Amino acid sequence: MRIEQANYSNQEDIEHISAIEDAVFFENALGEGTLRREIEYGYCAVLRDDMDVIVGFALVRPHFELHDLLRLGVMPCFQGRGYGSWLLSHVITRFPGPMMLMVRKNNARAISLYERNNFVITGTTGESWVMRRSTSEPP
């Protein structure tokens, strides 16, 4: 397995990412056109297996003041092996400044993953928590 940056002009990559999106976000999945735009103007880290198939991704909308982690997803059959943590560490290292994200309140697994990486709940919007990570490490 390896992590590298996705290329928005590679249609096969977009299709793999879109398939993961559908498999983990269901009715909230972003469409291929939206994904391509976000990857073109943002940053998308992909996790590839030895056959070059993408099995996980992290999509960031970088911003000078506050980066936005739009998506973190691992194909269900590859979950629970540390890949989600690896992708998250990768984007935190790549974008060390303040970062925010939104996560469904019932997604306990993702929330604990984010908390372990120093994200804290800072707000709420409907069914989601807003979480934020500042640059300074906790005491």
Ligand SMILES: CC(C)(COP(=O)(O)OP(=O)(O)OC[C@H]1O[C@@H](n2cnc3c(N)ncnc32)[C@H](O)[C@@H]1OP(=O)(O)O)[C@@H](O)C(=O)NCCC(=O)NCCS
């Ligand atoms: C959240 C997600 C990205 C985590 O990816 P992952 O590859 O499973 O993550 P990891 O293997 O690094 O495990 C993360 C934590 O979940 C725990 N975990 C792993 N498999 C689990 C399972 N089957 N049930 C419950 N917890 C599990 C791990 O123990 C780990 O916690 P730990 O470090 O305390 O041991 C993945 O579950 C996913 O794609 N979920 C659907 C999409 C989603 O919810 N995205 C985040 C919101 S935007």
